[in-house]
Amino acid sequence: MSVTIEKINYPSVGETVYTGMLGNGLKIYVIPKPGFSSAYAAFATHYGGAMRRFAVGGEMIDTPAGVAHFLEHKMFDMPDGSNALTLFSQNGADPNAFTSSDITCYHFSCTEGFEENLRLLLSYVSTPYYTPETVQKEQGIIGQEIRMGDDSPARCIYYNLLSLLYDHHPIREAVVGTVESIAGITDETLYACHKVFYAPSNMVLCVEGDVDPELVFSVAEEMLPKERRPIPRADYGAPEGLLPLQTRKEERMSVAVPEFLMGIKIRDEVPSEEEGGMCTRLHRRLVASLALRMLFGNSSPLYTRLYADGTLTQDFDFDTDYSAGTAIVLIGAEATDVDKALEEVHAEIARIAREGFDRAYFERIRKAMIGGRLRALEDFDNVCVTLAQDWFDGFCTFDLMDLFWEVTCDECTRWVAENLIPERCAVSVLLPLGDKA
Amino acid sequence: MNITRENLLPGVYLTHIGTDKFKIASLSISFLAQLRRETAPGNALIPNVLCRGSTHYDDMEKLSRRCDELYGTAISPLVRRIGEIQTLGITASFPESVFLPAGENVTQDVIALMSEILLEPSTRGGLLREDYVNSERDKLAEAIRSRINNKAQYSLIRCIEEMCCFEDYAVARLGNLEECREIRYRKLTRQYQQVLSSSPVEICYCGRETPEKIAECLRSALSTLPRGEIDYEIGTDVRMNAVEDDVRRVTETMDVNQARLVMGFRLGEVMEEPDRATLSMFNTVFGSGVTSKLFVHVRERLQLCYSVASIVDVHKGTLFAAAGIDASKASEAEAEILHQLQEVRDGNITDEELEYAKAGILSDLTAMLDSPGAMESFFFSNAIDGSDLTPEEYAVRVREVTKEDVSAVAKSIVPDLFYLLRGEDK
Numbered sequence: 031m032s033v034t035i036e037k038i039n040y041p042s043v044g045e046t047v048y049t050g051m052l053g054n055g056l057k058i059y060v061i062p063k064p065g066f067s068s069a070y071a072a073f074a075t076h077y078g079g080a081m082r083r084f085a086v087g088g089e090m091i092d093t094p095a096g097v098a099h100f101l102e103h104k105m106f107d108m109p110d111g112s113n114a115l116t117l118f119s120q121n122g123a124d125p126n127a128f129t130s131s132d133i134t135c136y137h138f139s140c141t142e143g144f145e146e147n148l149r150l151l152l153s154y155v156s157t158p159y160y161t162p163e164t165v166q167k168e169q170g171i172i173g174q175e176i177r178m179g180d181d182s183p184a185r186c187i188y189y190n191l192l193s194l195l196y197d198h199h200p201i202r203e204a205v206v207g208t209v210e211s212i213a214g215i216t217d218e219t220l221y222a223c224h225k226v227f228y229a230p231s232n233m234v235l236c237v238e239g240d241v242d243p244e245l246v247f248s249v250a251e252e253m254l255p256k257e258r259r260p261i262p263r264a265d266y267g268a269p270e271g272l273l274p275l276q277t278r279k280e281e282r283m284s285v286a287v288p289e290f291l292m293g294i295k296i297r298d299e300v301p302s303e304e305e306g307g308m309c310t311r312l313h314r315r316l317v318a319s320l321a322l323r324m325l326f327g328n329s330s331p332l333y334t335r336l337y338a339d340g341t342l343t344q345d346f347d348f349d350t351d352y353s354a355g356t357a358i359v360l361i362g363a364e365a366t367d368v369d370k371a372l373e374e375v376h377a378e379i380a381r382i383a384r385e386g387f388d389r390a391y392f393e394r395i396r397k398a399m400i401g402g403r404l405r406a407l408e409d410f411d412n413v414c415v416t417l418a419q420d421w422f423d424g425f426c427t428f429d430l431m432d433l434f435w436e437v438t439c440d441e442c443t444r445w446v447a448e449n450l451i452p453e454r455c456a457v458s459v460l461l462p463l464g465d466k467a
Numbered sequence: 468m469n470i471t472r473e474n475l476l477p478g479v480y481l482t483h484i485g486t487d488k489f490k491i492a493s494l495s496i497s498f499l500a501q502l503r504r505e506t507a508p509g510n511a512l513i514p515n516v517l518c519r520g521s522t523h524y525d526d527m528e529k530l531s532r533r534c535d536e537l538y539g540t541a542i543s544p545l546v547r548r549i550g551e552i553q554t555l556g557i558t559a560s561f562p563e564s565v566f567l568p569a570g571e572n573v574t575q576d577v578i579a580l581m582s583e584i585l586l587e588p589s590t591r592g593g594l595l596r597e598d599y600v601n602s603e604r605d606k607l608a609e610a611i612r613s614r615i616n617n618k619a620q621y622s623l624i625r626c627i628e629e630m631c632c633f634e635d636y637a638v639a640r641l642g643n644l645e646e647c648r649e650i651r652y653r654k655l656t657r658q659y660q661q662v663l664s665s666s667p668v669e670i671c672y673c674g675r676e677t678p679e680k681i682a683e684c685l686r687s688a689l690s691t692l693p694r695g696e697i698d699y700e701i702g703t704d705v706r707m708n709a710v711e712d713d714v715r716r717v718t719e720t721m722d723v724n725q726a727r728l729v730m731g732f733r734l735g736e737v738m739e740e741p742d743r744a745t746l747s748m749f750n751t752v753f754g755s756g757v758t759s760k761l762f763v764h765v766r767e768r769l770q771l772c773y774s775v776a777s778i779v780d781v782h783k784g785t786l787f788a789a790a791g792i793d794a795s796k797a798s799e800a801e802a803e804i805l806h807q808l809q810e811v812r813d814g815n816i817t818d819e820e821l822e823y824a825k826a827g828i829l830s831d832l833t834a835m836l837d838s839p840g841a842m843e844s845f846f847f848s849n850a851i852d853g854s855d856l857t858p859e860e861y862a863v864r865v866r867e868v869t870k871e872d873v874s875a876v877a878k879s880i881v882p883d884l885f886y887l888l889r890g891e892d893k
Contacts, residue, residue: 044490044566065488068834113767115757120819122826124834125757141833167770174773177725178791183616284722286612329531337527340602343609364609394535401539401562404490463722 033247040428043407047428048243052251055231055258059417059426060243063410069239070139070410071148073155074418076234077101077227078132079205080354081264086226090265094214095200096172096207097223099129103168104220105136107159114154123147131201132264132354133422134227135415144241145249152235152253158224160217173209183283183460187291187362190279191458195293197275198267201354229259234421236414266355272297274456282461287343289460290372291362296350296449298357300424308424309433314445315350316434318359321442322348324387324395325378326361332378341371352423359450368459376452383447392439399434468836470846470857471678475686478697479668482846483678484839490566492574492674493839494681495545496581497556497847498666501701502548502635508642509650509658510555512600512607514544516655518557519599520589524580533580537573538562542581548640549851550703550782554669555662557581560839563675574676575684582688586663595659600652611644615721618888619774622727623789626886629717630731634706636783664695669850673839705738705784709883718887726794726889730804731787735879738784743856744828744864749876750779751824753811754788758823760807765790771800782852786880794889801885811877816870828865832858 035050048060063069079099083092105127106114118125123140136155140147179185185204192202206212237246272295296318301310326333326346336342347362365371406412413427420427469485500510524530534540540561547554559581564572589596614621624639631637641647672681709715734746754761754777761775775790788808792800810816835841835858849856 042566066837068837116823119756119758119823119827122830124827124830139834141830170770171766171773174725174791174793177793178773180724181618285616286614287609327531329528329535331528334526334528334531338602340605343606364613366609394532398535398539400567401491401537401541401560403539404562404566405539405541405560408489408491 033251035243035247038428040431043404043428043431045407045428047426049426050247052230052247052254053258054254054256055229055261056250056254057234057421058247058250059234059236059421060241060246061238061413062241062243063239066240067141068139068410069141069144069237069241070137070414071151071235071237072135072137072414072418073151073235074133074135074233074415075227076132076232076422077134077223078130078354079203079207080131080200080266081227082200083265083267084226084262085265086260086262091222093219093223094207095203095211096205097215097219098134098227099206100168100172100212100215101220101223102127102129102134102136103172104160104164105155105158107164108154108157109159114150117150118147121147129205130353131205133419135418137411137414139410144239145245148237148246148249149253152250156228156254158221158228160220162217165215165217165220169212169215172206172212176204176206176209179204179206183285183289186281186283187289187458187460190281191291191293191456194276194279194456194458195274195295195358196356197270199270199354199356200266201356226262229261230254231258232261234418236417238410238414264354272454274454277456278459280459280461282463285460285462287364287366288368288462289362289364290368290457291360292372292375292455292457294359294450294454296357296359298352312425312430312433313436315352316430316437317441317445318350318449320392320395320399320434320437321387321445322350322359323399324391324442325382325446327395329395329398332374336371336374341365341367341374372457379446379450382443383450386443387439389439392442396434396437403431473678473682475670475682476689476692477694478666478699479689479692480670480850481678481682481685482669482671482850483681484671484673484842484846485675485678486673487675488837489674489839490563491560491839492563492672492676493558493560493843494578494581494672495556495558495670495843496585497545497547497554497669498662499669499701499851500553500555500662500666501698502551502553502638504635504638504643505646506658507553507638508607508611508647509655510553510662511546511641512603512647512650512655513659513662514546514555514557515603515607516595516599517584517588518542518544519596519603521583522587522589523583525589530584537576537580538567538571540573540577540580542584546640549848550780551635552701552703552851553640557584574674574680578684578688586689586691594656595652597652600650600655604647604650607641608644608647611639611641611647614639618723618725618727619789619791622729622886622888623787625717625719625888626729626731626787626884627785629715629886630710630785630884633710634704636703636785660693664693665698667697667699667701669847671843671846673842703782706733707735707738707784709733709881714882715884716887717884718889720889720891723888723890725791726797726887727789727791728797728800729787729789729886730801730882731785731884731886732880732882734779734784734786734876735881737876737879741781741784742864743781744861745868745872745876746779746781747828748824748865748868749811749873750777750786751827752816752820752873753777753808753877756827758820758827760810760820761788761790761804764807765800765803769799769803771796771803797887797889805882808877808880811874814870814874816873821870821873825865825868829862832862832865
């Protein structure tokens with residue numbers, strides 16, 4: 031084998047990662063887990079719903095909304111008439127796939143025949159096969175999936191928020207597209223997009239389980255095209271500033287309790303090399319995650335107060351979302367009184383920006399994050415998918431593990447003051463049918 | 468991996484799964500109660516109220532702080548419904564000592580905290596706090612009302628409510644809204660005391676500590692558990708036949724884009740001696756997973772839906788086949804689902820269908836050994852059934868299932884009530 035496999039130990043979390051890149055540009059991660067019966071593999075392409083317009087070989091190409099997701103559905107059809115889902119099931123493997131705004135990920139878990147399943151995964155994802163008939167048939171199935179999504183409060187509140195935050199960024203539109211947009215998809219569209227985005231240089235393979243790293247590398251090298259193709263560049267349109275277009279949108283749906291989802295655009299650019307480059311960006315992301323946990327986590331003064339007084343019916347759902355070149359802080363909850371909850375959120379942000387976080391609280395949260403981090407590592411699915419996403423974002427997930435000890439309390443306070451600014455907030459609200467606004 | 472079971476205290480059992488595979492240990496403590504309309508929401512509420520505050524950590528902020536100090540230990544209420552048994556308790560997950568900076572061992576502290584939450588709630592005048600009870604009651608009511616948010620789940624609940632309207636099984640996991648609204652702190656305190664004294668208790672630990680160490684910690688922590696006469700009579704009533712000769716039909720409208728069809732059946736006479744392996748094989752061949760008849764025919768061949776699946780409750784003896792469809796295709800989907808059931812009845816099962824179903828179930832069983840949560844569910848279900856079937860023995864039984872066995876399950880099944888949730892005509 032021509033590839034150098036690098037072995038990296040992460041003693042604080044008890045993991046070892048084997049990584050390297052094939053001649054065709056495919057990045058591979060393998061995390062051996064001796065003693066485990068199941069193995070998991072994720073084969074992902076840096077291609078998602080927001081990448082509708084892209085440059086390849088100097089040419090700009092526009093595609094309808096929903097192609098990435100449509101491709102995901104159609105990848106399982108094989109030229110010999112078989113279906114990859116069935117083939118996996120013959121081996122007792124559990125296959126699936128998902129499409130987000132910037133990645134499409136095919137994965138399986140199995141307890142036997144790992145090599146055979148890995149070969150099948152690499153083979154079906156790299157073998158395009160579409161006909162006008164199969165495309166037409168899938169339009170019906172995806173049409174039902176779109177309908178199902180239309181009934182989902184979570185999806186509605188999220189896309190309403192994005193339409194407040196962005197003017198033209200394609201992340202505004204649903205990954206699945208619309209019944210109208212997918213009607214414009216043909217077998218030719220699918221072939222063209224597969225060729226551009228499913229080149230190994232635009233993909234990553236992540237494996238976790240009781241497997242031999244060398245085997246994974248050699249099978250991938252044997253099965254996949256040797257040619258190293260150019261990496262496509264998505265065009266999300268002119269950059270948009272940090273201010274939202276509009277600040278509030280309400281919609282009524284059959285939900286029991288009002289819900290809100292607040293979004294705040296934040297900075298996430300990679301600083302210059304003099305300013306620390308990627309390392310500084312990762313540090314900033316860690317600062318953001320600690321600060322958000324201190325503000326909205328289950329032991330935060332704000333949450334415990336609003337839960338106790340009945341304003342919130344459940345936990346805050348909070349996260350940072352770095353997708354398709356966007357960076358947003360999301361804070362959501364079900365609230366009996368949405369306006370009161372929002373007012374309190376703003377007041378707490380202002381208080382922290384003014385007074386700073388309590389140092390003892392900061393130390394305690396850092397301690398708590400040790401458990402949280404270990405918990406996240408228990409889930410092979412989560413580990414492999416996160417590794418894939420982070421690779422497309424330019425770093426290795428495990429490199430964050432020890433960086434977070436370098437974060438200081440003052441940095442967290444400063445991050446809140448500089449980023450969680452009221453003018454940058456937008457809020458999407460769902461109200462039950464028939465309630466007064 | 469070493470699995471042991473022992474009786475710790477009157478009616479208190481510990482299942483110990485000893486393994487060093489995981490970074491996080493887990494421990495669940497569940498009280499078992501008969502599912503009844505009157506008591507269900509109260510039982511569902513008790514763990515939530517207990518998690519609001521204990522004697523030492525008398526509000527959520529203090530409790531959460533304590534969990535933060537224990538390196539991000541997570542403790543949460545756990546309410547389940549298995550057949551007509553409702554279980555209530557708490558579950559914890561906490562880091563194994565080898566992964567903590569100075570090798571700290573938090574096991575004993577976590578068990579002490581759990582028992583304090585369960586046995587020493589923050590009280591006023593010996594009663595559960597009125598403010599906590601009212602606040603959690605209102606949140607539970609919202610949670611019950613919020614079932615409409617997830618149309619798939621909601622339509623299934625509605626089908627069960629209608630189909631089993633004369634049985635306790637109609638009561639959903641969290642109970643019904645009406646009884647929930649009636650809850651008051653005095654009465655809930657009595658219900659809580661009743662649970663502590665009479666409910667069988669199932670504890671499940673998964674992690675690196677020895678059974679002796681865990682048993683010792685638990686015996687000491689639970690030494691103040693006030694036990695009275697234990698109610699071992701709880702169980703599930705199985706109804707073999709449909710409520711009426713003809714299939715009952717219920718159609719409801721709501722503001723939805725996609726219709727949901729849920730077809731309810733009784734498993735029938737196979738429930739006289741229910742065999743988990745055979746029932747599970749039937750369900751996998753018929754409607755669970757991508758090689759099932761429902762997926763292959765209703766979704767892939769006829770493209771009637773995106774989601775279609777069946778679920779079998781081996782405790783209650785029910786089968787539900789559910790699909791998200793276009794309302795205009797409801798009768799077509801229903802006919803096809805019935806046709807596929809008839810195919811299984813007629814023994815039209817290919818060798819592949821049988822083998823894929825086996826491979827799928829066996830793989831799930833092996834994979835279960837990599838998941839503390841899945842193992843806990845397996846052994847918990849065993850405990851409720853009074854079964855000591857090991858995963859290995861279960862696997863052997865699955866391998867032995869024949870087409871005739873699967874077909875026999877289908878022959879025994881009787882349709883009872885079909886439910887349709889659809890959009891309003893505009």
